[in-house]
Amino acid sequence: MLQVRNLHAFYGRAHILHGVSLDAGAGEVVALLGRNGAGKSTVLKAIMGLLPPAEGEVAFDGRRVERLPPYRIARLGLGYVPEERRIFTDLTVSENLEVGRQAARAGLPPWTEDKLFALFPNLAAMRERPGGRMSGGEQQMLTIARTLMGNPRCVLLDEPSEGLAPIIVEQMARSIRALKGEGLTVLLSEQNLHFSQAVADRAYIIEKGQIRFGGSMAELAADPSLREQYLSV
Amino acid sequence: MSGAVLQVEGLHKAFGGVQAVADVSFAVSAGEMLALVGPNGAGKSTCFNMLNGQLAPDHGIVRLDGRDIVGLRPSAIWRLGVGRTFQITATFASLSVRENVQMALYSHAGRLRSLLSRFGTAYRAEADGLLQQVGMLDQADRTCGVLAYGDLKRVELAMALANQPRLLLMDEPTAGMAPRERVALMELAAGLARKRAIAVLFTEHDMDVVFSQADRIIVLDRGQLIAGGTPEEVRANPAVRAVYLGGTH
Amino acid sequence: MTFASILIQLLNGLAAAASLFLVSAGLSLIFGVTRIVNFAHGSLYMLGLYGAYTLIQALGRTPLGFWSAVLLAALLVGLAGVLIEVLILRRIYRAPELFQLLATFAVVLVIKDIALFVWGAEDLVGPRAPGLGMAVEILGKRIPAYDLLLIAIGPVVLAALWLLLTRTRWGALVRAATQDREMVGALGVDQAKLFTSVFFVGSVLAGLGGALQIPREPANLELDLSVIADAFVVTVVGGLGSIGGAFLAAIIIGVAKAFCIGIGTVTWFGTEIVFSKLTLVVEFLIMALVLVVRPYGLLGRPQAAQRIATDPAPPLTAPSWKIAAIWLVLLVAVPLAADRYVTILLTDIFCFALFAVSLHFIMGPAGMVSFGHAAYFGLGAYAAGLLFKRAGLPMEAALVLAPLCAGAFAVVYGWFCVRLSGVYLAMLTLAFAQISWSIVFQWDSFTGGSNGVFGVWPSAWLADKTTYYYLALACCGAGIALLWRVLFSPFGFVLRAGRDSPLRAEAIGIDLRGFQWAAFVLVGALAGLAGAVYAFSKGSISPSAISIAQSTDGLIMVLLGGVETLTGPIAGAAIFTWLRDEVARRTEFWRAVMGLVILAIVLLFPQGLVGGLKALAARWRERPA
Missing domain, CATH: 1.10.3470 (ABC transporter involved in vitamin B12 uptake, BtuC)
Incomplete structure (x- = not known):
C-alpha cells in the first residue's frame, strides 16, 4: 500500500531524514517509534508532501507521489492526522468534518457523520460545538474523524497518544483497532511503546533520521537493548 | 507558612466561560521539587503562565517569599528571582547559544541599556560556566535557531539559572530528550535545588521522571487539583488512577 | 446643530460607509486566508471606479446600462485580482511576508500607470445613477435617493458574506484556511484554487466598492493609496479578519467624517476650529484610540499564527x-x-x-x-x-x-x-x-x-x-x-x-x-x-x-x-x-x-x-x- 525508499528531507539547511525506507502493507498497522526529534513526524510530513522530500521515492497504491502537493496526495486516498491535533477551533464539529470531506472512493463504503459518531460517540453530542471548546481527548477524536471524512485507504497518524491522559490513550487504542477492522492501513508515529504494542502489527525504530530497526512487535519485545537505546521506556 | 518560596492560594482563570483553572492552591518550599501533572488541557500551562505574570488570574493570590506578585509583569517577576523554561521552547533564534545566556546575565546585572559598548565582551566566562553545567558548552557558538529541541531546553535552563533564581518554573523540561538524558537533567535540577535552596515547580508527562525526581506531586484535571502528596500517595490515589494514570502505572 | 442636520450627516456618513465596508471586507478576507497585506487593494477600487465610468459610456445612461456597468466593472476587477494572484502572488506564497508586500507595492505602481495610460491624468466625473438622480426630502432636508440605496447595500452585502462564510462549504474552507491553511491542504483541498477564489471575491468587493461611488466621487489617480489607507484603518479598527468588525468600523469612520464636514468651522472660546479640515485626520485618530484600548480592534482577536514553516531570522553579521x-x-x-x-x-x-x-x-x-x-x-x-x-x-x-x-x-x-x-x-x-x-x-x-x-x-x-x-x-x-x-x-x-x-x-x-x-x-x-x-x-x-x-x-x-x-x-x-x-x-x-x-x-x-x-x-x- 505504502512504500518509502531512501527518503531525505531538510528543514531549511538542517538535514533531518537520511535515507528512510519503510513499507506498510494493505490492512496493516505499522508503528514508527523513536523519541522526540528523531524524525518521526518529519517522515510522515515528507510522505504527505507537507515537507517535500529532497531525495527518495514514495509510492502509494502503486503510484509515485513524492513530487505531488499535499492536496493531490490526500485525494489519492492518503489521510494525514497531525500531531497537536490542529483542528479548526473556530469551526463547529460538523464544519470541521465538512472541511475533511472528499468524494466517495470506488470500492470503499464512504464515511458519513453518523458512521463516525458511532465510532467516536463523544462527538455525537457536540455537533454544533466550536472545536476550541473541546477537551484535548475530544479534539484528538475529532482530528481523526475529520481525516476519515476524506475516505482514505491509508492513514498517517502522528503521535496519536501524545499528551493524552493514560485513560484516554486506552480509548484511542480501541479506535485504531476499529480502523484496522475497517480494512484501513495505518502508519503511526509514537513514543509510547505500550500504546504501540496494543495496536501495531509491525514497528520501525527511527533515530537521528535513520531507520535502526524494522520487524514485528514480538521481535521488538524480545530485544530489551533496542528499547533501552532508542525508546522512552 | 514558613519556608515556602512560592505560595498559591485560590487561583482562578476562565477563558470565554470555560474554567481553565479553578481554585488551585499549593506551595513550594526552598530546595523542594514539586511536580504538577495532568492530561493536556488540564490547565498546567495556564497555571504556569499565571505564576510568572504572563497571564493575570481572575482572582487568587500568588506569593513569592511572602510578597504578592499578582499584577506584576514577567520582567518584574524575573527580577524578584524567578527563572522559567517554556513548554514550547522560547530562545533568541538569531543569537548564538552563548549570547542567549549572556543576555540573561547582562539582564541580571542590569547592563543592557548601553548603546555604544559592544555586546558580548562581558560575562563570557560566567555564560560558559552555566553552559558547562547543562552540558551545552560544546555548542556555545551555534545559533539557537538550528539547535535540536532537547538542546534548546538546556539553553533555557542555563538562562533561567543565570538569574540565580529563588524559584525555578520548568514546563515539560525534558521533552525531546532520551530517557537517560531526562533523568540526568532532572537530577541536575534537583541537585541545584537542594544545594542552592531553589524551589522547583515542574510539569512533566514522563511518569518515570516524575516518580523518580519529584519530592511531591500535585495532580490537575479540568482545572482543579484532584490530588497531592508524595509519589507513593499519588500513585495509589484511586481518583488519579481513574482520570489520569489508568491501568498501566 | 439641529436634529435634522444631525440626521442628514448621519445618512451621509452611512452612505460613505458602504463602499468603505466593501473594500475593507475584501481586504480582510484576502488577508485572513493568504496572510498577504494587499497594498494593491486600493488600486482595485480605483479600477472599479474608472471601469464603471467607461462602461456606463459604452452601455448607455439607462438604469439597465448603469447597473450592468457597475456589476460588470466589479466582475472585471475580480478577474484582475485573479490575474494578480495567479501571475504573481501564487509564485511567492512561500516567500517572507515582507516580500509579498513588496510585490503588491509593485502592482500598485503598475496599475497606477495603466490607469494613467488608459484614462489620463484628469479627474473623470461620472454620471448620476439614472432613475435615482432625485432627492428624497427628510425633515425638510434633501437626501440623494442614491445615498439611501448605498445605505441599504452595506447590510445586504454583510448578510450575503455572512451566509457565504457560514452556510457554504466554500465558507467553511475559507474559515479553516484562515486558521491553518497547510492543514486544509493536507485534507485534500486545492489551496491554489481556494486562494484564487478568495482573491476573486475580495477583488470583486473592492471593484464594486469603487464602481458604486461613480455618482458620488470623481475617478482620479490618487485614489489607490488614499483608499488603501482608509481600508487599513477600517480593517484594523474593526479587527483583522472580522467582516462584522469591518462593517462596524466603516460606519463609525464614515459617520465621523461626515460629521466633521457637516460641523464645518466652529468658534470655541475664541479659537476657530475648522472641523471640515479634520476629515483627513479623524479616522486615524479613531484608529489610534481604538488600538490603544483594544489592540486587536473592536471585534478582532489576537491573530492566530499561521502554521507556516518560516525560518527564524539568520544571525546578523557585523559590518566590516x-x-x-x-x-x-x-x-x-x-x-x-x-x-x-x-x-x-x-x-x-x-x-x-x-x-x-x-x-x-x-x-x-x-x-x-x-x-x-x-x-x-x-x-x-x-x-x-x-x-x-x-x-x-x-x-x-x-x-x-x-x-x-x-x-x-x-x-x-x-x-x-x-x-x-x-x-x-x-x-x-x-x-x-x-x-x-x-x-x-x-x-x-x-x-x-x-x-x-x-x-x-x-x-x-x-x-x-x-x-x-x-x-x-x-x-x-x-x-x-x-x-x-x-x-x-x-x-x-x-x-x-x-x-x-x-x-x-x-x-x-x-x-x-x-x-x-x-x-x-x-x-x-x-x-x-x-x-x-x-x-x-x-x-x-x-x-x-x-x-x-x-x-x-x-x-x-x-x-x-x-x-x-x-x-x-x-x-x-x-x-x-x-x-x-x-x-x-x-x-x-x-x-x-x-x-x-x-x-x-x-x-x-x-x-x-x-x-x-x-x-x-x-x-x-x-x-x-
Missing part, C-alpha cells in the same frame, strides 16, 4: 569597517572626477540611504515593520525648513535641531506603536504618517499647505553643490555608522532578542517596550536628519516628503536590498534612486517600469538583491570542482 572605509574614500574622491549631475544624484542617494538604513533598523533587527517611516523623514525636512524660514534660525542650527524635532514626534508616535505588534503595528505607523501629512497639507498658514516651503537653502559656505555633497556624506555616513554600532551594543542585542522571542525577553527581565520605544525615537531622529539634509539640498519641501508614497519608497528600498543584511538597504536606496531618476527622464510611465523591475526582482530573487547575490556567491563557492 574596513570595507566601509574603502567606500568612504571612493565617495570622497567622486566629486574630483564626476560631473555635477552625479554629485547631486549621490547627495540624494546619501539621504535615502540613511532613510532606508533607519527603516531597516526598526523593521529588520528590531522587528517592527513601519508603513509610515516617511513621517520622520518628512517631519525632519519640515522642521528644518520651518526653523530656517519661520523661526529665522541659521541653517546650521536648523539642521541640528530638525532631527530632535523628528525624534520628539517619534516619542509620541512610538509610545502608541510599541503597544502593538505585527500588521497592527505597521498600520498604526501608517496612520501616524497620514496624520502628520494631513496636518502639514492643511495648515496653509504655517506649512505652506500643498505648496510646501520654499527657499530653504544652505548657508553660503555650504551652498556649493560639491561642498554640500561632503556635508551630506558626513551627516548620512555618521548616521549610518551610529545605527550599525548600536545594533551590536547590548541595546541592539535586546532589540534583536525581542524580535526573536518577546516571551523569552520578558521572562529574563527585559522590559521590552521601553527598549523598542527608545529605538523608535533613535530611528525617528536619524530619518529626520536624512529629511533635513534632503530639504537643504533641494531648497524646498513639499508634503510629498511625508506621503504614503514616500513611505512605500523606503520599504521598497529596504526590501529590494534585502532585510537580512546590513548593506542591503544602502544598495536598495542607491539602485532605487538611480533607477527612478533614469526611468523618469525617459518616460512618463516610470512607475510602471519600476513596478515591473521590482516584480522581476521579487520573482527572481526572493531574498532581496544583496541576499540573492550572496546566495548565488555561496552556490558558486560550493560548486563541485
Whole structure:
C-alpha cells in the first residue's frame, strides 16, 4: 500500500531524514517509534508532501507521489492526522468534518457523520460545538474523524497518544483497532511503546533520521537493548 | 507558612466561560521539587503562565517569599528571582547559544541599556560556566535557531539559572530528550535545588521522571487539583488512577 | 446643530460607509486566508471606479446600462485580482511576508500607470445613477435617493458574506484556511484554487466598492493609496479578519467624517476650529484610540499564527569597517572626477540611504515593520525648513535641531506603536504618517499647505553643490555608522532578542517596550536628519516628503536590498534612486517600469538583491570542482 525508499528531507539547511525506507502493507498497522526529534513526524510530513522530500521515492497504491502537493496526495486516498491535533477551533464539529470531506472512493463504503459518531460517540453530542471548546481527548477524536471524512485507504497518524491522559490513550487504542477492522492501513508515529504494542502489527525504530530497526512487535519485545537505546521506556 | 518560596492560594482563570483553572492552591518550599501533572488541557500551562505574570488570574493570590506578585509583569517577576523554561521552547533564534545566556546575565546585572559598548565582551566566562553545567558548552557558538529541541531546553535552563533564581518554573523540561538524558537533567535540577535552596515547580508527562525526581506531586484535571502528596500517595490515589494514570502505572 | 442636520450627516456618513465596508471586507478576507497585506487593494477600487465610468459610456445612461456597468466593472476587477494572484502572488506564497508586500507595492505602481495610460491624468466625473438622480426630502432636508440605496447595500452585502462564510462549504474552507491553511491542504483541498477564489471575491468587493461611488466621487489617480489607507484603518479598527468588525468600523469612520464636514468651522472660546479640515485626520485618530484600548480592534482577536514553516531570522553579521572605509574614500574622491549631475544624484542617494538604513533598523533587527517611516523623514525636512524660514534660525542650527524635532514626534508616535505588534503595528505607523501629512497639507498658514516651503537653502559656505555633497556624506555616513554600532551594543542585542522571542525577553527581565520605544525615537531622529539634509539640498519641501508614497519608497528600498543584511538597504536606496531618476527622464510611465523591475526582482530573487547575490556567491563557492 505504502512504500518509502531512501527518503531525505531538510528543514531549511538542517538535514533531518537520511535515507528512510519503510513499507506498510494493505490492512496493516505499522508503528514508527523513536523519541522526540528523531524524525518521526518529519517522515510522515515528507510522505504527505507537507515537507517535500529532497531525495527518495514514495509510492502509494502503486503510484509515485513524492513530487505531488499535499492536496493531490490526500485525494489519492492518503489521510494525514497531525500531531497537536490542529483542528479548526473556530469551526463547529460538523464544519470541521465538512472541511475533511472528499468524494466517495470506488470500492470503499464512504464515511458519513453518523458512521463516525458511532465510532467516536463523544462527538455525537457536540455537533454544533466550536472545536476550541473541546477537551484535548475530544479534539484528538475529532482530528481523526475529520481525516476519515476524506475516505482514505491509508492513514498517517502522528503521535496519536501524545499528551493524552493514560485513560484516554486506552480509548484511542480501541479506535485504531476499529480502523484496522475497517480494512484501513495505518502508519503511526509514537513514543509510547505500550500504546504501540496494543495496536501495531509491525514497528520501525527511527533515530537521528535513520531507520535502526524494522520487524514485528514480538521481535521488538524480545530485544530489551533496542528499547533501552532508542525508546522512552 | 514558613519556608515556602512560592505560595498559591485560590487561583482562578476562565477563558470565554470555560474554567481553565479553578481554585488551585499549593506551595513550594526552598530546595523542594514539586511536580504538577495532568492530561493536556488540564490547565498546567495556564497555571504556569499565571505564576510568572504572563497571564493575570481572575482572582487568587500568588506569593513569592511572602510578597504578592499578582499584577506584576514577567520582567518584574524575573527580577524578584524567578527563572522559567517554556513548554514550547522560547530562545533568541538569531543569537548564538552563548549570547542567549549572556543576555540573561547582562539582564541580571542590569547592563543592557548601553548603546555604544559592544555586546558580548562581558560575562563570557560566567555564560560558559552555566553552559558547562547543562552540558551545552560544546555548542556555545551555534545559533539557537538550528539547535535540536532537547538542546534548546538546556539553553533555557542555563538562562533561567543565570538569574540565580529563588524559584525555578520548568514546563515539560525534558521533552525531546532520551530517557537517560531526562533523568540526568532532572537530577541536575534537583541537585541545584537542594544545594542552592531553589524551589522547583515542574510539569512533566514522563511518569518515570516524575516518580523518580519529584519530592511531591500535585495532580490537575479540568482545572482543579484532584490530588497531592508524595509519589507513593499519588500513585495509589484511586481518583488519579481513574482520570489520569489508568491501568498501566 | 439641529436634529435634522444631525440626521442628514448621519445618512451621509452611512452612505460613505458602504463602499468603505466593501473594500475593507475584501481586504480582510484576502488577508485572513493568504496572510498577504494587499497594498494593491486600493488600486482595485480605483479600477472599479474608472471601469464603471467607461462602461456606463459604452452601455448607455439607462438604469439597465448603469447597473450592468457597475456589476460588470466589479466582475472585471475580480478577474484582475485573479490575474494578480495567479501571475504573481501564487509564485511567492512561500516567500517572507515582507516580500509579498513588496510585490503588491509593485502592482500598485503598475496599475497606477495603466490607469494613467488608459484614462489620463484628469479627474473623470461620472454620471448620476439614472432613475435615482432625485432627492428624497427628510425633515425638510434633501437626501440623494442614491445615498439611501448605498445605505441599504452595506447590510445586504454583510448578510450575503455572512451566509457565504457560514452556510457554504466554500465558507467553511475559507474559515479553516484562515486558521491553518497547510492543514486544509493536507485534507485534500486545492489551496491554489481556494486562494484564487478568495482573491476573486475580495477583488470583486473592492471593484464594486469603487464602481458604486461613480455618482458620488470623481475617478482620479490618487485614489489607490488614499483608499488603501482608509481600508487599513477600517480593517484594523474593526479587527483583522472580522467582516462584522469591518462593517462596524466603516460606519463609525464614515459617520465621523461626515460629521466633521457637516460641523464645518466652529468658534470655541475664541479659537476657530475648522472641523471640515479634520476629515483627513479623524479616522486615524479613531484608529489610534481604538488600538490603544483594544489592540486587536473592536471585534478582532489576537491573530492566530499561521502554521507556516518560516525560518527564524539568520544571525546578523557585523559590518566590516574596513570595507566601509574603502567606500568612504571612493565617495570622497567622486566629486574630483564626476560631473555635477552625479554629485547631486549621490547627495540624494546619501539621504535615502540613511532613510532606508533607519527603516531597516526598526523593521529588520528590531522587528517592527513601519508603513509610515516617511513621517520622520518628512517631519525632519519640515522642521528644518520651518526653523530656517519661520523661526529665522541659521541653517546650521536648523539642521541640528530638525532631527530632535523628528525624534520628539517619534516619542509620541512610538509610545502608541510599541503597544502593538505585527500588521497592527505597521498600520498604526501608517496612520501616524497620514496624520502628520494631513496636518502639514492643511495648515496653509504655517506649512505652506500643498505648496510646501520654499527657499530653504544652505548657508553660503555650504551652498556649493560639491561642498554640500561632503556635508551630506558626513551627516548620512555618521548616521549610518551610529545605527550599525548600536545594533551590536547590548541595546541592539535586546532589540534583536525581542524580535526573536518577546516571551523569552520578558521572562529574563527585559522590559521590552521601553527598549523598542527608545529605538523608535533613535530611528525617528536619524530619518529626520536624512529629511533635513534632503530639504537643504533641494531648497524646498513639499508634503510629498511625508506621503504614503514616500513611505512605500523606503520599504521598497529596504526590501529590494534585502532585510537580512546590513548593506542591503544602502544598495536598495542607491539602485532605487538611480533607477527612478533614469526611468523618469525617459518616460512618463516610470512607475510602471519600476513596478515591473521590482516584480522581476521579487520573482527572481526572493531574498532581496544583496541576499540573492550572496546566495548565488555561496552556490558558486560550493560548486563541485
